Amino acid sequence: MTESMVLLLERVSKAFLAKSELGLREAANDAIAQAAFENDSKKAEIAVISYSLGKLLSKAHFQRSKNWPRVADSILREINEAVSLARSDEFGLLEKKLSSVVSTVAKVDFEFGNYWQNLIEKARVKQASSAYALGLSLSQACGLTCCDKQALFNYIGFTKMHEETPVLKNISERVDRLKELLAEKKP
Amino acid sequence: MTTIVFDSSVLISITEKCFLKILQRLHHQHGLRFVIPQSVFEEAVHHPESIRRFELNAVRLKQAVMDRWIEVIPQSDALRSLYAEFAELSNNSFFVNEKPLQLLQAGELEALAVFKSLNADALAIDERTCRMMLEDPYRLQSLIARRMDRQVQTDSSRLKKLSDLLGRPTVVRSCDLLALAFSEKLFEGELSQSKQGLEAALWSVKFAGCAVSGIEITDFLRSV
Numbered sequence: 001m002t003e004s005m006v007l008l009l010e011r012v013s014k015a016f017l018a019k020s021e022l023g024l025r026e027a028a029n030d031a032i033a034q035a036a037f038e039n040d041s042k043k044a045e046i047a048v049i050s051y052s053l054g055k056l057l058s059k060a061h062f063q064r065s066k067n068w069p070r071v072a073d074s075i076l077r078e079i080n081e082a083v084s085l086a087r088s089d090e091f092g093l094l095e096k097k098l099s100s101v102v103s104t105v106a107k108v109d110f111e112f113g114n115y116w117q118n119l120i121e122k123a124r125v126k127q128a129s130s131a132y133a134l135g136l137s138l139s140q141a142c143g144l145t146c147c148d149k150q151a152l153f154n155y156i157g158f159t160k161m162h163e164e165t166p167v168l169k170n171i172s173e174r175v176d177r178l179k180e181l182l183a184e185k186k187p
Numbered sequence: 188m189t190t191i192v193f194d195s196s197v198l199i200s201i202t203e204k205c206f207l208k209i210l211q212r213l214h215h216q217h218g219l220r221f222v223i224p225q226s227v228f229e230e231a232v233h234h235p236e237s238i239r240r241f242e243l244n245a246v247r248l249k250q251a252v253m254d255r256w257i258e259v260i261p262q263s264d265a266l267r268s269l270y271a272e273f274a275e276l277s278n279n280s281f282f283v284n285e286k287p288l289q290l291l292q293a294g295e296l297e298a299l300a301v302f303k304s305l306n307a308d309a310l311a312i313d314e315r316t317c318r319m320m321l322e323d324p325y326r327l328q329s330l331i332a333r334r335m336d337r338q339v340q341t342d343s344s345r346l347k348k349l350s351d352l353l354g355r356p357t358v359v360r361s362c363d364l365l366a367l368a369f370s371e372k373l374f375e376g377e378l379s380q381s382k383q384g385l386e387a388a389l390w391s392v393k394f395a396g397c398a399v400s401g402i403e404i405t406d407f408l409r410s411v
Contacts, residue, residue, distance in 0.1 A: 033335065036288075036335075037283050037286065037288070037335070037337075039288075132314075132316075133334060134331070134335050135288070135290065135331035135335065136290055137290055137295050137317050138195075138294065138295075138314035139292035139293055139294035139295050139314075140291055140316075143292045148235075148238065149195060150199050150235060150241045151240075152396075153196060153200070153203075153395065154199075154203065154395060154396060155396075157395050157396040162315065162397075162399060163400045165315050165319075165330070165400065166319075166323075167403055168319065168322045168323050169322070171399070171404070171407040172410060174357075174358075174360070175363055175366045175370065177309075177359075178364075178367050179370075181308050185308070
């Protein structure tokens with residue numbers, strides 16, 4: 001697990017340094033898939049961080065800010081510290097470090113962002129949606145990513161993932177079954 | 188009395204789209220008993236009460252509980268024991284690389300425990316994974332394998348135990364409850380009692396997250 005965690009964090013660090021939105025998106029996808037297989041909340045947090053950093057890079061008004069180079073340096077330093085902690089199996093400290101990166105991104109977003117729903121919340125919804133798409137239940141996907149259930153469910157509604165879900169019983173069959181139940185237990 | 192146990196996903200779809208009144212009419216019309224586990228109340232009322240975006244839905248649901256047409260089942264030792272049993276079975280039945288996949292969590296597991304303890308008649312679940320695990324776990328296995336692009340193994344003895352414990356539960360979604368309400372003319376006064384009213388209602392719960400496909404809705408509407 002340590003090695004895969006280090007590899008993920010290194011990919012996030014390299015992609016952020018290279019300003020690669022695609023690299024960050026791909027690292028997020030791999031991190032959430034591993035998190036779902038292993039029920040690993042730290043990897044889910046890495047997915048949230050990687051996705052939100054990609055979003056930060058995509059916003060021109062963030063990049064144009066005179067504070068951006070300082071902010072970017074500070075985020076990169078924290079991610080590299082997380083790499084070191086993962087390498088030395090300091091998982092308690094790693095967890096705190098990941099929370100600190102999340103707080104830094106949230107602060108940047110609060111300062112420069114334009115929406116009530118912050119970037120970290122959006123990243124949690126996106127990663128939880130990926131976990132649900134992989135097969136986890138709604139509660140498990142939310143628990144893994146610390147995502148709000150209602151926010152996730154509303155997001156899922158606008159994706160096409162339920163189009164691929166096999167129809168085990170259709171609406172008519174379920175309604176007929178309900179009617180049978182009601183008839184059986186009629187007072 | 189017919190008892191239906193709700194998990195939070197159905198409540199989210201129903202309250203999000205303002206269909207609580209229609210659900211209440213179903214309750215009155217048939218003397219249905221609607222119950223939710225304590226954890227679902229926490230998730231659907233307590234937690235969102237403090238989030239401005241979701242506060243309205245929480246307030247609506249809280250009122251339904253205060254008006255006593257939705258009943259909260261408190262935690263108990265018997266429920267905790269059933270919960271642990273369902274957690275052990277459901278989260279050790281699917282494997283990738285010999286590691287068990289943790290598929291379900293508190294929301295769904297408590298709904299299963301309450302369903303079993305009350306010997307209830309139906310489970311109302313809008314999310315896909317728990318419903319498929321109960322209705323056809325091997326189709327769920329194929330779905331996960333395809334989505335994860337990995338081999339997924341199952342422990343058939345655990346799946347059988349799960350099935351034996353629950354029997355073959357009737358599972359319904361918010362769209363099915365709305366279709367039932369429509370067939371009993373319970374839309375009147377709330378929404379147009381017309382095919383268009385039904386169509387709008389079904390698509391709205393789909394867009395609120397209910398696991399139903401567009402094709403399924405279209406096919407159903409053809410038969411109405």
